[in-house]
Amino acid sequence: MRILQFGCGNMGGAMLAGWLAGGLAASDFTVVDPFLDAAPDGVRLLRAAPDGEAPAEVVLIGFKPQQFAASAAAVAPHVGEGTLLLSILAGVDLETLRAAFPAAGAIVRVMPNLAVALGKSPIALVGDADGAARDRTDRLMAPLGQAEWLSGEDQMDLVTALAGSGPAFVYRFIDALAQGATDLGLPREQADRLALAMVEGAALLAAQSPHAPGELARRVASPGGTTQKGIDVLDAEGRLVALMTDTLRAARDRSAEMTREARKS
Numbered sequence: 001m002r003i004l005q006f007g008c009g010n011m012g013g014a015m016l017a018g019w020l021a022g023g024l025a026a027s028d029f030t031v032v033d034p035f036l037d038a039a040p041d042g043v044r045l046l047r048a049a050p051d052g053e054a055p056a057e058v059v060l061i062g063f064k065p066q067q068f069a070a071s072a073a074a075v076a077p078h079v080g081e082g083t084l085l086l087s088i089l090a091g092v093d094l095e096t097l098r099a100a101f102p103a104a105g106a107i108v109r110v111m112p113n114l115a116v117a118l119g120k121s122p123i124a125l126v127g128d129a130d131g132a133a134r135d136r137t138d139r140l141m142a143p144l145g146q147a148e149w150l151s152g153e154d155q156m157d158l159v160t161a162l163a164g165s166g167p168a169f170v171y172r173f174i175d176a177l178a179q180g181a182t183d184l185g186l187p188r189e190q191a192d193r194l195a196l197a198m199v200e201g202a203a204l205l206a207a208q209s210p211h212a213p214g215e216l217a218r219r220v221a222s223p224g225g226t227t228q229k230g231i232d233v234l235d236a237e238g239r240l241v242a243l244m245t246d247t248l249r250a251a252r253d254r255s256a257e258m259t260r261e262a263r264k265s
Contacts, residue, residue, distance in 0.1 A: 001024075001028050001057050001058060002028060002030070002056045002057050002058070003019075003024075003028050003029050003030070003056065003057070003058040003059075003060065004030050004032065004056035004058070004059045004060070004078055005029060005030065005031045005032065005059075005060045005062060006032045006033075006049070006059070006060065006061045006062060006063060006071065006074075006075055007032075007033055007061065007062035007063030007064075008031045008033045008036050008039070008062065009033075009062065009063070009064075010114065011062060011088055011112065011113075011114065011116075012031075012033075012060065012062030012088070013036075013117075014112075014114045014115075014116045014117040015060070015062070015088070015112065015116050015117075015144060016029065016031070016039075016040065016043070017040070017116075017117040018116040018117050018118070018119055018121075018143055018144045018145075019140075019143055019144070020040055020043075021117070021119065021143070022119060022142070022143020022144070023143065024143070025042070026040060026041060026042025026043045027042055027043075027044075029043045029044065030043070030044040030045075030046060030050070030056075031043055031044070031045050031046070032046045032047075032048065032049050032050075033045070033046075033047075034047045034048065048074070049074040049075065049077070049078065050078075053078065054080070055077075055078050055079055055080030055081075055082065055083050055103075056078050056079075056083060057082060057083065057084065058083070058084045058086065058136070058140065059075065059078055059079055059083055059084070059085050059086070060086045060087075060088070061075060061085070061086070061087050061088070061089060062088050062089075063089075064089075065089045065090055065091050065092055065258060065262060068089060068092050068096075068100075068262060072100040072101070075100075075101070076100065076101055076103075079101045079103055079104045080103050080104075080105070081103055081104075081105050082105050083103075083104050083105050083106075084104075084105060084106050084108065084129065084133050084136055084137065085097065085101055085104040085106065085107045085108070086108050086110050086137070086140070087107070087108070087109050087110065088109075088110050088111070088112065089109075089262075090111070090160055090164065090255055090258055091255055091256075091257075091258025091259045091261065091262050092109075092258075092259070092262045093109075093153060093156075093259050093262070093263070094107060094109060094126070094127060094128065094153055095263075096259075096262050096263055097109070098128075105133060106127065106128055106129035106130075106133035106134075106137075107127050107128055107129070108125055108126070108127030108128075108129050108133075108137050109124075109125070109126050109127055109153070109156060110123060110124070110125055110141070111123065111124040111125075111156065111159055111160050111163055111164050112144060112145065112163075112164070113163060113164055113166065113167050114167065115145060115167070116144040116145055119143055119144060119145055120145050121144055121145035121146070121163075122145060122146050122148065122163040123141050123144060123145050123146065123147040123148065123163070124147075124148055124150055124155075124156065124159040124160075124163055124164075125137060125141065125147055125148065125149045125150065126149065126150040126152070126153050126155070126156055156255070157252045157253075157255035157256045157259070158248065158252045160251070160252070160255045161247075161248045161249075161250075161251030161252040161255060162248060165251045169244075169247055170199070173199075174195050174196060174199050175195075177191075177195040177198075177199075178191040178192045178194075178195040178196075179191075181194070181195065217231060
């Protein structure tokens with residue numbers, strides 16, 4: 001399988017690392033990136049799109065969304081009727097992608113996060129792939145994490161906020177836990193270590209548990225105990241849920257705004 005990857009920044013590089021760790025052959029990949037210092041061993045690295053090559057079986061576009069209008073023309077010759085086009089560009093919708101790449105056999109928007117490098121990312125998928133193209137997409141996503149096909153593209157902005165931006169929100173939560181412990185008397189470096197280890201263990205337990213996270217919280221908290229006292233603060237006047245809702249709304253709305261900007265350009 002020939003996979004042509006345009007752009008290998010943070011997310012594109014994480015996906016490439018996940019694919020290679022998952023057993024895909026480095027020789028299957030060609031990366032086109034004028035700024036990448038080096039590619040993993042065995043991966044062909046080009047500074048510009050190759051001339052005179054037949055369309056690839058899979059094309060991944062992973063440059064910045066703001067570069068889409070300027071870069072699409074260089075990508076188009078490598079997209080043919082047998083090509084599965086994968087896009088990780090936030091805010092660039094299927095209509096815009098189809099207009100730029102009318103020859104593509106199938107187009108799928110992919111929304112991962114950096115945990116693809118570890119094979120632990122949630123991955124939202126939406127597109128016009130069916131049959132063999134959908135099967136190929138599923139096989140490509142399997143080494144990267146848990147893939148979920150969305151029922152419609154209108155869900156993509158919200159999933160971008162939840163699954164794509166979500167890690168940054170979790171990191172801020174970890175940082176806030178450590179800062180709170182520091183304010184109450186722990187050395188900052190020790191608070192950082194304890195907060196990070198706690199979140200890692202809690203996430204692993206939640207992933208392996210048959211119970212929903214809300215139920216797990218209830219089971220951990222004994223009535224009148226220390227955990228329940230802390231939960232009471234989080235739950236007071238619904239402020240934690242309200243904060244998370246406002247956070248996701250802001251990220252979702254920015255994703256929708258980026259879509260409108262991409263259409264105009």
